[in-house]
Amino acid sequence: MKRVTIYDVxxxxxxxxxxxxxxxxxSDVVKGPTRDKVEAAIEKLGYKPNAIAQGLxxxxxxxxxxxxxxxxxTYTGQIINGVIAVAGMYNYNIMLHTTTEGxxxxxxxxxxxxxxxxxxxxxxxxxxxxDEMDTLSKYNIPIVIIGNKxxxxxxxxxxxxxxxxxxxLSMKYLSNGKKDIAIIQDRKNEYAISQxxxxxTRAYKEKGMEFNNYLEIPESxxxxxxxxxxxxxxxxxxxxxxxRDSQAMAVCNAAKENGIEIPKEMxxxxxxxxxxxxxxxxxxSSFAIPSYDLGMVSMRVMTKMLxxxxxxxxxxxxxxxxxxxxxxx
Amino acid sequence: MKRVTIYDVxxxxxxxxxxxxxxxxxSDVVKGPTRDKVEAAIEKLGYKPNAIAQGLxxxxxxxxxxxxxxxxxTYTGQIINGVIAVAGMYNYNIMLHTTTEGxxxxxxxxxxxxxxxxxxxxxxxxxxxxDEMDTLSKYNIPIVIIGNKxxxxxxxxxxxxxxxxxxxLSMKYLSNGKKDIAIIQDRKNEYAISQxxxxxTRAYKEKGMEFNNYLEIPESxxxxxxxxxxxxxxxxxxxxxxxRDSQAMAVCNAAKENGIEIPKEMxxxxxxxxxxxxxxxxxxSSFAIPSYDLGMVSMRVMTKMLxxxxxxxxxxxxxxxxxxxxxxx
DNA sequence: CTGAAAGCGCTAACAC
DNA sequence: GTGTTAGCGCTTTCAG
Numbered sequence: 288m289k290r291v292t293i294y295d296v297x298x299x300x301x302x303x304x305x306x307x308x309x310x311x312x313x314s315d316v317v318k319g320p321t322r323d324k325v326e327a328a329i330e331k332l333g334y335k336p337n338a339i340a341q342g343l344x345x346x347x348x349x350x351x352x353x354x355x356x357x358x359x360x361t362y363t364g365q366i367i368n369g370v371i372a373v374a375g376m377y378n379y380n381i382m383l384h385t386t387t388e389g390x391x392x393x394x395x396x397x398x399x400x401x402x403x404x405x406x407x408x409x410x411x412x413x414x415x416x417x418d419e420m421d422t423l424s425k426y427n428i429p430i431v432i433i434g435n436k437x438x439x440x441x442x443x444x445x446x447x448x449x450x451x452x453x454x455x456l457s458m459k460y461l462s463n464g465k466k467d468i469a470i471i472q473d474r475k476n477e478y479a480i481s482q483x484x485x486x487x488t489r490a491y492k493e494k495g496m497e498f499n500n501y502l503e504i505p506e507s508x509x510x511x512x513x514x515x516x517x518x519x520x521x522x523x524x525x526x527x528x529x530x531r532d533s534q535a536m537a538v539c540n541a542a543k544e545n546g547i548e549i550p551k552e553m554x555x556x557x558x559x560x561x562x563x564x565x566x567x568x569x570x571x572s573s574f575a576i577p578s579y580d581l582g583m584v585s586m587r588v589m590t591k592m593l594x595x596x597x598x599x600x601x602x603x604x605x606x607x608x609x610x611x612x613x614x615x616x
Numbered sequence: 617m618k619r620v621t622i623y624d625v626x627x628x629x630x631x632x633x634x635x636x637x638x639x640x641x642x643s644d645v646v647k648g649p650t651r652d653k654v655e656a657a658i659e660k661l662g663y664k665p666n667a668i669a670q671g672l673x674x675x676x677x678x679x680x681x682x683x684x685x686x687x688x689x690t691y692t693g694q695i696i697n698g699v700i701a702v703a704g705m706y707n708y709n710i711m712l713h714t715t716t717e718g719x720x721x722x723x724x725x726x727x728x729x730x731x732x733x734x735x736x737x738x739x740x741x742x743x744x745x746x747d748e749m750d751t752l753s754k755y756n757i758p759i760v761i762i763g764n765k766x767x768x769x770x771x772x773x774x775x776x777x778x779x780x781x782x783x784x785l786s787m788k789y790l791s792n793g794k795k796d797i798a799i800i801q802d803r804k805n806e807y808a809i810s811q812x813x814x815x816x817t818r819a820y821k822e823k824g825m826e827f828n829n830y831l832e833i834p835e836s837x838x839x840x841x842x843x844x845x846x847x848x849x850x851x852x853x854x855x856x857x858x859x860r861d862s863q864a865m866a867v868c869n870a871a872k873e874n875g876i877e878i879p880k881e882m883x884x885x886x887x888x889x890x891x892x893x894x895x896x897x898x899x900x901s902s903f904a905i906p907s908y909d910l911g912m913v914s915m916r917v918m919t920k921m922l923x924x925x926x927x928x929x930x931x932x933x934x935x936x937x938x939x940x941x942x943x944x945x
Numbered sequence: 946c947t948g949a950a951a952g953c954g955c956t957a958a959c960a961c
Numbered sequence: 962g963t964g965t966t967a968g969c970g971c972t973t974t975c976a977g
Contacts, residue, residue, distance in 0.1 A: 290755070290756075290954095292953090292954055292955085293954065293955060294954080302963075302964085303963065303964045303965075304954090304955080304956095304964090304965095305956085305957085305963070305964060305965075305966095306962085306963060306964075307955095308955065308956060308957085309962095309963085311955095312956085316962065316963085317962075317963080318962070321962080321963080333754070333755075335727065335730045335731050335755075336731060336954085336955075337672075337731065337733055337953090337954050337955070338731040338732045338733060339668055339671045339672050339677060339732070339733050339953090339954080339955095340672055340953070340954030340955040340956090340969090341954080341955055341956075342668045342955090342969090343666075343668050343669055343672050343953090343954080343955075343956095343968095343969045343970065343971090344954080344955045344956045344957085344968080344969055345955085345956065345957095345969085346969070348668060350711070350732075353712075357693075357697065359690060359693035359694050359696075359697050360693070361688060361690060361693075363693070364686075364688035364689070364690075364692070364693045365688050367688075367712070367714075368686065368688050368714065368716075371712065371713075371714050372716070372719070375719075375720060380711055380713075380728065380732060381711065381712045381713075382679070382709055382710065382711055382712075383682075383696070383700065383710045383711075383712040384700075384709075384710075385696075385697065385700050387697075387701070390701070390704075391704060398664065399709065401664045402664050402665060402666065402667040403667045403668070403679075403709060404666055404667060404668050425662070426619070426664075427619075508891055508894075508895060509894075533891065533892075533895060536895045536896075537895075540895070540897065543897070562837055562862065563862075563892055563895075565837075565838075566837060566862060566865045566866075566869070566892075566896065567865075567895065567896050567897075568869065568872070568896075568897065619970095621969090621970055621971085622970060622971060623970080631947075631948085632947065632948045632949075633948090633949095633970090633971080633972095634947070634948060634949080634950095634972085634973080635946090635947060635948075636971095637971065637972060637973085638946095638947085638972095640971095641972080645946065645947085646946075646947080647946070650946080650947080665970085665971075666969090666970050666971070668969090668970080668971095669953090669969070669970030669971040669972090670970080670971055670972075671953090671971090672952095672953045672954065672955090672969085672970080672971075672972095673952080673953055673970080673971045673972045673973085674953085674971085674972065675953070
């Protein structure tokens, strides 16, 4: 079946294409019988306007690009859901790109994004992409960054202050005489981890001490679990802070294996909250970082940028909430 | 900055647009000095071809639509990753749509897909979407279905035979004299659950018995956990089969709460495998349903459909692997 | 080997 | 109110 075009509809209805264009765009100029004829023809022929042609003519595609490091983490999924939820409300489509480390060259993604003429792009990435953002800016594409506090011409951001969260948590422990805090480090969340380290470091400094408990662990759960199982044989900390749920779980499981009781002998806190934190035993205390909201809000900011040049707030901080569970006292 | 077009490049290079078009499309017809001039101009002006205009001219968009029920499950994330991985290899873009129950009208999504003139669509959905697929077919859009065995003109599918998996598992238990098998039912995975039920039912029938242990539980983890905690006070089964990891965990946690030892007094099997199955204690036995592969293969089939009309296999079955862990004997 | 021109489907002035 | 027409940026015959 050859795709029916606006010409076919016009001919069938016996009007010009301008008229058809008017009715499909809801212009109330077309009236009564003409409108009816057109609508009948549209219905009869099963006509659907070609968004590509519209995009060309209007110079906008009503689609926005979404860049995410990987879709398989629970929280990235939440971000996607959040973005899509409000994108749907405003009739925007989502073009999804993932920046799988080592597999996809980020500059290729940026290139594709520019070519695809999306109206804007929402980026969540653990590394900061200065060069890439410059390129995007050069082509005048509005950007919303998730996770990093930053702004500029055509750039807004939505984030949670992880540094502060970890700082406050650390201060609480240090003030209670628990001076041995460790942070799980990995490569998958460079930026988040750096924020976490800044947070503890600041707390230690304020207490006249120095922080250096970096606990660098391998990438995947299985290897990090094995690593920790070994590590915890002759190490113990008052508090271990992890970024992702799987890392916190690795700690808990490895501790158990070594007969270390959680939270009695050692406490564990996870920064990013997912439903799994409350499914495992012990349930893991975490900051309720609102991933879904991060997605929603950033897309909402995007729509605002697309409507007007005036944004009331170009750096939006979302609040976290510490949620104590069984892995802390 | 006004977006530079092919005209600008042509003018700058002192050639016609046809020539520019040829070099950006890699036609080896343009030679030596001309080619160099054009390439210099492209570089100098920062020209990027407009994919929308190309789409209009070529009648294809090199983007494919991906329809998923929700992105926040670990396994749907895997599917997305798989699809994107091979899409990237073939330079296809992904337009992501989610069919959140009650929020998004599926026919709206189909409508958007048709308008957006994607070259094809990959659908994973727990409900079978006959009407929607008919519509898509009417507009001649190639479809790959993930999860359901089906095919037709311009329709292929990639799936795992869950019915068989559950049937075999059930047979093993029934043959060992464990006759009390229950299945966790919910609304989020209608199709998968129906397959599971078919599987046990067939096994029971072959053993001359009848299956009716439907264990219908509420939607979210928290409520289903509470429900099960109560339920297991005065119920116990030889084997409980769940579809998603969170449900299996709910069972395990609720059992523990009631002093039911797993796997000694009751065994638990999860159909869909995610990394969390081996992170929780007890580790949950599961079928290793290859979500990532489902995504990869379906996108690969898509590219084949797009290249030629001849597909060697229009219903591709992927194999599962039962992976025993701590929740089974 | 390169250029001219028609056409992809639609929108938005501008006429009538 | 409705029709005409010139683009939107690119591809692709068809000439030369």
